[in-house]
Amino acid sequence: MEQAETAWYVMGEQHIAKFNEGVKNTVQLHMGLFRLHRFSTDILVTFNDPINIDIASSSHHAVPTSVTRWNTEDFKAALTSLKLLDTGIFGLSIDD
Numbered sequence: 582m583e584q585a586e587t588a589w590y591v592m593g594e595q596h597i598a599k600f601n602e603g604v605k606n607t608v609q610l611h612m613g614l615f616r617l618h619r620f621s622t623d624i625l626v627t628f629n630d631p632i633n634i635d636i637a638s639s640s641h642h643a644v645p646t647s648v649t650r651w652n653t654e655d656f657k658a659a660l661t662s663l664k665l666l667d668t669g670i671f672g673l674s675i676d677d
Contacts, residue, residue: 585615585624590657594632604635611653613660620671626663628656 591612596605611628630651634641 586618587616588660589614590660592653599638599640602638604637606631606635606638606640607633611656613656615663617665617671620668622671624665626660628659 589612591610591614593610595608595610597608598605609630609632611630613626615624615626617624628651631640
């Protein structure tokens with residue numbers, strides 16, 4: 582199994598409109614970046630979490646109360662569980 586030499590987690594927030602609508606929605610952006618020097622590449626994992634969808638937005642719809650939202654800890658747990666099992670995706674065999 583290959584390990585990333587360095588990794589970063591970044592979280593930000595955007596206020597964005599879809600389809601040039603006049604109302605803006607609030608979305609948290611979560612990013613995990615893994616640097617793999619051996620393969621001269623990075624792996625970027627992103628998660629967009631809508632925090633507030635304006636009622637006038639075309640994206641607005643009722644969300645069932647039984648829905649459990651992801652949070653920062655869920656995303657970090659997903660990031661720390663990632664494993665690169667086949668380096669062949671970089672054009673190299675596992676033995677290179």
